[in-house]
Amino acid sequence: MFSCLRLPQLVCIISAFFLVLDMGIRWGDISSRIMFSWCFCIVGTLTIVILELYRFPNDFPFCWYNFSITYACYAALICLSASIFYPITYIKFLPYDANRNRAIGATVFSCIACVVYVMEVACVWECYKLKEIPCYVHTMPGLLKVLETFVACVIFVFLSNTSLYLHQPALEWCVAVYSICFILAVVAMLMDRDEWENRLPISFPVFHLGLTLLSTLLHFTALVLWLLYQFDEKYGGQPQRSSNANCIDRTTNGLCAWDQRLAVAILTAINLLVYVADLGYWARQVSVGTEDHSVVP
Structure with missing residues (x-):
């Protein structure tokens, strides 16, 4: 149902990840964890897409919509924190060159991904509210x-x-x-x-x-x-x-x-x-x- 939002989520997160990966500079501890957070979002979103394609939610041991909306909430917060910490801890120390432009581009993609995840949360809330289905994260x-x-x-x-x-x-x-x-x-x-x-x-x-x-x-x-x-x-x-x-x-x-x-x-x-x-x-x-x-x- 919400696969139309999952594609832009994947595109934005993958773009942010590979833009930083392509910079060819040594990362600090916080930056490595930001990269890991983007990688987590890629793996999580891709896993949900695959499971939904194979109709796995019908056999899920607990409420699938609770799982998917909870993941979307965490993914939105992860992208938001990455979009804040990455500029504060790294971009301001980079010289004005191509690497800085890549880092800014990665931050922009992370911000867009955060917005798309929030859109997914809002859509899921509205959908299950209309269907009167209880949702814990709601x-x-x-x-x-x-x-x-x-x-x-x-x-x-x-x-x-x-x-x-x-x-x-x-x-x-x-x-x-x-x-x-x-x-x-x-x-x-x-x-x-x-x-x-x-x-x-x-x-x-x-x-x-x-x-x-x-x-x-x-x-x-x-x-x-x-x-x-x-x-x-x-x-x-x-x-x-x-x-x-x-x-x-x-x-x-x-x-x-x-x-x-x-x-x-x-x-x-x-x-x-x-x-x-x-x-x-x-x-x-x-x-x-x-x-x-x-x-x-």
Whole structure:
């Protein structure tokens, strides 16, 4: 049904990938991960096209439309983040030559792919809304869970530089928080199916409220500790970017350690806000459920 959008998605992502591949320059760690993200979108979209051509969705072990729209949401976020990080970390360091033009072209194709993936999500939503078919990602908690897990994955990319936190218990706790909250979000997404709702000893909204409250509190501690131990001199942090020698007079591409610390702090704050919104949603659901029970004669 949506194969007309999959072709431009593939064309744009493949174009972005091969434009950078053709540049013949050495990539940094972040750039390599951006290339991997584009490659992931190529493989994922191509796999969905092949499965749909062979009518596999009819025999899919769970709802195909939930899988396809969830993938489209993640692919849109991946392309959006690549379109942001690639210019920031690499294009500005390139000389004004053919390589720079290729990099700009790759960024443009990545932006177009993001727009097309968003179009697919919107079309799927509208289609299944008209057919009155339930779709998890079409709900507010579904979208918030997608954002929570995606932001966590971006944080993990920056934390691949283990020098940011190793041998510092407070910062290692922050890494543990990111991992725990990511696992809890994935568990919540997997359990948000009809067959699981009746197996829990408590109501489903209360279950989600408890998980989200725990994740919110953990993220709050992680944000506070990360800011203190990375940017406060009293705790061995570096409040100024100029205090990091790797960030001064840099001629190579990529992000220096101080930039990576700042990126993790910003992403942690963003995810905390998402968790707060998620917490507010489930608190309201529990409150409404309690009110409904109180008026039953």
